[in-house]
Amino acid sequence: MASVNKVILVGHLGKDPEIRYLDGNVSVASFPLATSEFYNKDGKKVEQTEWHNVVLWRALADLAVKYLKKGKLVYIEGKLRTRTYEDKEGIRRFATEIVADSFNLLGRRSDFEPQNSGKPSESGEQPEESKVDFRENDDDNDGLPF
Amino acid sequence: MASVNKVILVGHLGKDPEIRYLDGNVSVASFPLATSEFYNKDGKKVEQTEWHNVVLWRALADLAVKYLKKGKLVYIEGKLRTRTYEDKEGIRRFATEIVADSFNLLGRRSDFEPQNSGKPSESGEQPEESKVDFRENDDDNDGLPF
Amino acid sequence: MASVNKVILVGHLGKDPEIRYLDGNVSVASFPLATSEFYNKDGKKVEQTEWHNVVLWRALADLAVKYLKKGKLVYIEGKLRTRTYEDKEGIRRFATEIVADSFNLLGRRSDFEPQNSGKPSESGEQPEESKVDFRENDDDNDGLPF
Amino acid sequence: MASVNKVILVGHLGKDPEIRYLDGNVSVASFPLATSEFYNKDGKKVEQTEWHNVVLWRALADLAVKYLKKGKLVYIEGKLRTRTYEDKEGIRRFATEIVADSFNLLGRRSDFEPQNSGKPSESGEQPEESKVDFRENDDDNDGLPF
DNA sequence: TTTT
DNA sequence: TTTT
Numbered sequence: 001m002a003s004v005n006k007v008i009l010v011g012h013l014g015k016d017p018e019i020r021y022l023d024g025n026v027s028v029a030s031f032p033l034a035t036s037e038f039y040n041k042d043g044k045k046v047e048q049t050e051w052h053n054v055v056l057w058r059a060l061a062d063l064a065v066k067y068l069k070k071g072k073l074v075y076i077e078g079k080l081r082t083r084t085y086e087d088k089e090g091i092r093r094f095a096t097e098i099v100a101d102s103f104n105l106l107g108r109r110s111d112f113e114p115q116n117s118g119k120p121s122e123s124g125e126q127p128e129e130s131k132v133d134f135r136e137n138d139d140d141n142d143g144l145p146f
Numbered sequence: 147m148a149s150v151n152k153v154i155l156v157g158h159l160g161k162d163p164e165i166r167y168l169d170g171n172v173s174v175a176s177f178p179l180a181t182s183e184f185y186n187k188d189g190k191k192v193e194q195t196e197w198h199n200v201v202l203w204r205a206l207a208d209l210a211v212k213y214l215k216k217g218k219l220v221y222i223e224g225k226l227r228t229r230t231y232e233d234k235e236g237i238r239r240f241a242t243e244i245v246a247d248s249f250n251l252l253g254r255r256s257d258f259e260p261q262n263s264g265k266p267s268e269s270g271e272q273p274e275e276s277k278v279d280f281r282e283n284d285d286d287n288d289g290l291p292f
Numbered sequence: 293m294a295s296v297n298k299v300i301l302v303g304h305l306g307k308d309p310e311i312r313y314l315d316g317n318v319s320v321a322s323f324p325l326a327t328s329e330f331y332n333k334d335g336k337k338v339e340q341t342e343w344h345n346v347v348l349w350r351a352l353a354d355l356a357v358k359y360l361k362k363g364k365l366v367y368i369e370g371k372l373r374t375r376t377y378e379d380k381e382g383i384r385r386f387a388t389e390i391v392a393d394s395f396n397l398l399g400r401r402s403d404f405e406p407q408n409s410g411k412p413s414e415s416g417e418q419p420e421e422s423k424v425d426f427r428e429n430d431d432d433n434d435g436l437p438f
Numbered sequence: 439m440a441s442v443n444k445v446i447l448v449g450h451l452g453k454d455p456e457i458r459y460l461d462g463n464v465s466v467a468s469f470p471l472a473t474s475e476f477y478n479k480d481g482k483k484v485e486q487t488e489w490h491n492v493v494l495w496r497a498l499a500d501l502a503v504k505y506l507k508k509g510k511l512v513y514i515e516g517k518l519r520t521r522t523y524e525d526k527e528g529i530r531r532f533a534t535e536i537v538a539d540s541f542n543l544l545g546r547r548s549d550f551e552p553q554n555s556g557k558p559s560e561s562g563e564q565p566e567e568s569k570v571d572f573r574e575n576d577d578d579n580d581g582l583p584f
Numbered sequence: 585t586t587t588t
Numbered sequence: 589t590t591t592t
Contacts, residue, residue: 002156002219002396002397002398002399003155003156003157003158003180003181003182003183003396004154004155004156004157004181004221004367004396005155005157005181005183005196005198006153006154006155006300006369007152007153007154007226008150008152008153008154008298008446009149009150009151009152010148010149010150010448010513010542010544011149011150011151011590011591012149012589012590012591012592013589013590014589014590014591015589015590031589032589032590033590034149034589034590034591035149035150035151035590035591036149036590036591036592037149037151038592047591047592049589049590049591050151050225050226050227050228051228051589051590052151052226070589070590071590071591072590073148073544073590073591075150075296075448079196080153080196080198080226080242080244081196082196082197082242089235093239094241094242095240096226096228096240096242098226104294104295104296104448105294106294106448106511106544106545107294107544107545148542148543148544148545148591148592149542149590149591149592150513150542152446154300154444156302156367156396156398219398221302221442223444250302250440250441250442251440252302252365252398252399252440253365253398253399253440294448294511294587294588295447295448295449295450295472295473295474295475295586295587295588296446296447296448296449296473296513297447297449297473297475297488297490298445298446298447299444299445299446299518300442300444300445300446301441301442301443301444302440302441302442303441303442303443304441326441327441327442327443328441329441329443342443342517342518342519342520343520344443344518365440367442371488372445372488372490372518372534372536373488374488374489374534381527385531386532386533386534387532388518388520388532388534390518449586449587450585450586450587450588451585451586452585452586452587453585453586469585470585470586471586472585472586472587473586473587474586474587474588476588485587485588487585487586487587489585489586508585508586509586509587510586511586511587
C-alpha cells in the first residue's frame, strides 16, 4: 500500500500494434514506442532514442489496434511491470513493459481515423473520439473487458 | 523532439543506496524500490510487488546516500532508460532503470535526519530539508555535478 | 481531443473532508490540501504553502470521508476544473478545484484505519486497503452518476 | 516538506504568449491554454473546455515567446499557484495559475520554427530544438535567469 | 480564447 | 523499429 507506479509517455509508435487473444477472448496488444532526447556531445547535437514496450489489455487493446499505427504520436499513461521469463537456454530473464491505463492520440484530425485491424471491422461503424481516451476499469479484476 | 518520458513512483527502498564513483569523481547511486498493488484472486486479497531499479547521478546520488535508507518511503520523478549489456555468456541483455530527476522523502520528520553514508559526514551538519527536493540541472551536460 | 489535464499532489489535509448529497444521493466531498515549498530569502529558509481545493464525487467521496482526516498525508491524482459562480454582489467569480480521480493514503499503517464519518458506519466492516486506491469508472459516459 | 505539486497539461494555446519585464529584466510570459473533454449528454456528444492560465518565468518566458503561438499544441509541466489580489472594489480575490517548469511543442516540424516576438530577434539565430525542452533551474533563487 |  |  501507500505506493504509486505511474508512467507518462509521449512518443511515436515504431510499429503497428500487434494483437493476440488469450484463451480465445482476452485481447492483448503491444507495440514499441520511441521517445527521444537531445544532448550536446563535443559541440554536436546527438539524439538518444529510448524504446518502450507498451502493452494494452482487453478493450484498450482493441482500441489500440483500431486507432494507432506505426509513426503516430501518442500520449500514454500506465504503469511499469517487469516480467520474468526463461530464455531458450533456460536462464531467467527480465523484460520491463509499460502496461497502459489509457492513451490519447496527438496530432492532426486526419490521424484519428480508425485503421484496418486484424479483426473484421463492424459495418457502419463511426469513429468515436471519446472512445480513444478510454480508461480501463479493472477494479473488479474479473478477466472480462468490462 | 515532441516526446515525453516520465516516471512517477512512490514506494519503499528495498536496500540502502549503493554509491560508486566513476573516474574517481562522478557519483552514481542506485537502489531497488518496491511498489505494490492489491487485487482479488478467488476472493482473497493478493499483493503484487513491483521492483524498480532507481539510478541517481552526481549531486542527486550524494543526497540519496545521505537521506535515503532501506525501508523509507520516497517519491521519485525520473525517466526510463534501458541499458544494453553483455552477460557472462556474451549474450546481449537489457536492463531497464529509472534515472531519477528528483526525489522527495515522505513520512515523519524523524525520517528526515541524514543517515551515515560511505563518505565521511561533515561535522556539525544540519539536515537541510530544501536539499532533499533537489532537482538536478544537467542542461549544460558537462559531466560535472553542477 | 488530443488533450491532457492532470494534477498530481502529495500533501496534508487541512481539514476533515466535508460531504454533501446532491439530489439526496450523489455524494460530493471536498477538503483543502496543503503542499509546501522551501526557498531561501536573504539567507533564511522560507516555507511557502499552497492550498488546493480537492473535490471528490460519488464512491470516491464516500471513501474520502471514511479514510481521510485532517493532517493525513495523501497522494491525489485528478484534473483541474475552474467553476464560475456569482458572488453576493452578483459579480462573476472563478474558483479552481482539483477534481480527484483517485487517491492513495501515505504514511504508517495505523493511519489507514477508517474514521467515523457523517454516515452511520456499517457494522462489522473491515478496512479494505484495496478500496483506498479506488479509481472511478466513468467509462459508460451516460451522464448519470454511475 | 514531503509534498508534491505537479500539473501536466497537453492543450492548445488560446492566444499568443504575452511577455512583461519586471524591474526591466526579469521576463514573465503568460498565455491561456485549452484542454477539452468529451462526454455524452442525452445521446449527444458535448465538449467541455477547460481554460488554464499558464505563467512562465525568465528564460522559459523568452522561449515561450519565441516558439509558442496561438493554436499550437504543447505539453506543459508545472505547479499550481494561487495568487491573491484585490479587485477594483478592494475585495480579496484568488487567481489560480500553472507556473511552468518546462514545455515541449507537439506537432509537425513546421510548427517548430521560431515566431516573431516582441523582442528584436538576434540575427543569424538558428532554432535549437534542444532549447525547447528547457528545464528552468531556480534552485539558487537569485532572481536571475540562470 | 484553442482544437477536433 | 518511430519521429524531428
